[in-house]
Amino acid sequence: MxxxxxxxxxxxxxxxxxxxxxxxxxxxxxxxxxxxxxxxxxxxxxxxxxxxxxxxxxxxxxxxxxxxxxxxxxxxxxxxxxxxxxxxxxxxxxxxxxxxxxxxxxxxxxxxxxxxxxxxxxxxxxxxxxxxxxxxxxxxxxxxxxxxxxxxxPLVPYLDWALFRKPGVARALQNLGGIGNVSVVSERLEDTIAFDTGPGNMVMDGLARRISGGQLSCDLDGHLSRGGRVVPHLLEELLAHPFLALPPPRSAGREGFGDALVTRLWERARDTRPEDLMATAVEFTVEATARAYETWLLPRFTLEAVYVSGGGIRNPVLMERLTARLAPLPVHPVDALGLPxxxxxxxxxxxxxxxxxxxxxxxxxxxxxxxxxxxxxxxxx
Known part of the structure; x- marks a missing residue:
């Protein structure tokens, strides 16, 4: 490696x-x-x-x-x-x-x-x-x-720099765990920028547990979200989350995107189809991530590509939407750089x-x- x-x-x-x-x-x-x-x-x-x-x-x-x-x-x-x-x-x-x-x-x-x-x-x-x-x-x-x-x-930027830097190139390493975070690495450690982009899988996972009565821990293979449509007014409410307006350095956790947010969303959308609610949660992660790039990264870096890791990579709907939203920027799994x-x-x-x-x-x-x-x-x- x-x-x-x-x-x-x-x-x-x-x-x-x-x-x-x-x-x-x-x-x-x-x-x-x-x-x-x-x-x-x-x-x-x-x-x-x-x-x-x-x-x-x-x-x-x-x-x-x-x-x-x-x-x-x-x-x-x-x-x-x-x-x-x-x-x-x-x-x-x-x-x-x-x-x-x-x-x-x-x-x-x-x-x-x-x-x-x-x-x-x-x-x-x-x-x-x-x-x-x-x-x-x-x-x-x-x-x-x-x-x-x-x-x-985040702590992972040190690893991202140690393993994945390449002279003359800026690379984005995007993690989609419960929380999303990105590192942009180039040759010098002091030039590394990294921050939490916002929600990763946390909102989707919380909704999956509620929709399934605890039988599902995630939107398995994107089955729920693929059958739904984004609810525009709910998405805009989610994107008004104050964390998303903070400049880096910034870090998030369950306090901002965990059960409290899921409970509010669940109660706010009692008459919404579960599939539509999940599709909206997927789009929340996609749009929060893309807007973070557009605001804080793309004006500063010419990125070679985005290399994605974390549990979100196993949700095909999330990956399809993120790839489309970040286009023409290439999006690859981090495996392409030699690390599972x-x-x-x-x-x-x-x-x-x-x-x-x-x-x-x-x-x-x-x-x-x-x-x-x-x-x-x-x-x-």
Whole structure:
């Protein structure tokens, strides 16, 4: 994936995360050599361990202190299981592995654009992961950037720059997870721009659970949205969301595009066909993403192409609409650059753990708004 060379000892690093869609733990094992601009990453194995629907609902509904406390340890157990599985899948033993980088599960994210007391909370107890695996864990990657005045997100631009930059070319890396985010990378890290574009799959997923009475966790294969028509007045109401008018750096979460928004939309559209509601939610993601490009990216960059990853890539209706809306800009899956899209974000946290051990700053101030570069993460031996 990266041919840059430099003398270094290779490390075996696990990367773990559960995204804002709260559907699975993604785990990778990577061989990583070097650091910074000379880093080289080889993906050895990737596993995805889905959450049971009732566990997903437990994560989404946790609010009081006891529920969050217990969930922190329950997630730690699931992350540890995923780490052990991916190590075994690669034909290695836990004692072969140097470090685990665990992003955990974000349950709250209140950056400076949304709160007078910027804060963030990821669960998935690192002590449980370390105890179950016998491997040191680096976790809690967002907090140091926020302490340095940043948004604490997005974190993936560092990986995007490390793996996908190309001299003389600007590339957009678009993730469509629960939240959408984009990185534009070129040769220099300090020229990287990245921010959350707005909704990814989160609104669609919430509607799918309501439409199906909990039987569906997403608009599977686009079946619901393909049978619907966009409701113009609902779409315009959604596009008036205040987050979409914020300039970068900006980051979003479940607070802005989660259950509260889905509930308002569901109650506002009681007489709307479910298929039309889903088609409108798809168009919300497409239009929010396209407008972010038109406002903040296309006036500044001549983009080679957009490379897409995240769960949204598996919704053919979403991808058809996004490709048409961004035309003539080419849209490709990130697999075209040599990395399986489902593994990408987990690879990021393997890399961030490696950079922690090197002492290499891995936030991108031009993306997060931090005052300076800082080393990200906390070590649990």
């Amino acid at each position: 990266d041919s840059r060379s430099g003398p270094s000892r290779a490390r075996l690093c696990v990367g773990l995360l559960s995204g804002t869609s709260v559907d699975a733990v993604e785990a990778v094992l990577c061989r990583i050599e070097g650091t910074g601009p000379r880093v080289r990453i080889t993906l050895l194995a990737h596993v995805s361990r889905p959450f049971a629907p009732e566990f997903t609902q437990r994560v989404l509904s946790a609010q009081d202190a006891r529920a969050l406390c217990e969930l922190n340890f329950a997630l730690g157990e699931r992350f540890a299981e995923a780490a052990l599985e991916v190590i075994s899948r690669a034909g290695h033993r836990p004692e072969d592995v140097d470090v685990i980088g665990s992003h955990g599960q974000t349950v709250a994210h209140w950056p400076s654009s949304l709160s007078d007391t910027p804060s963030t909370l990821q669960l998935g107890e690192a002590s449980v992961i370390a105890e179950r695996t016998g491997i040191s864990v680096v976790s809690d990657f967002r907090t140091r950037d926020m302490a340095a005045g940043g948004q604490g997100a 899209e489902g593994a990408k974000e987990a690879v990021c946290f393997a890399l961030l753990a490696n950079e922690y051990l090197w002492g290499t700053p891995a936030n991108v101030p031009s993306a997060t708004g931090a005052r300076r570069q800082v080393v990200l993460g906390k070590l649990t031996p």
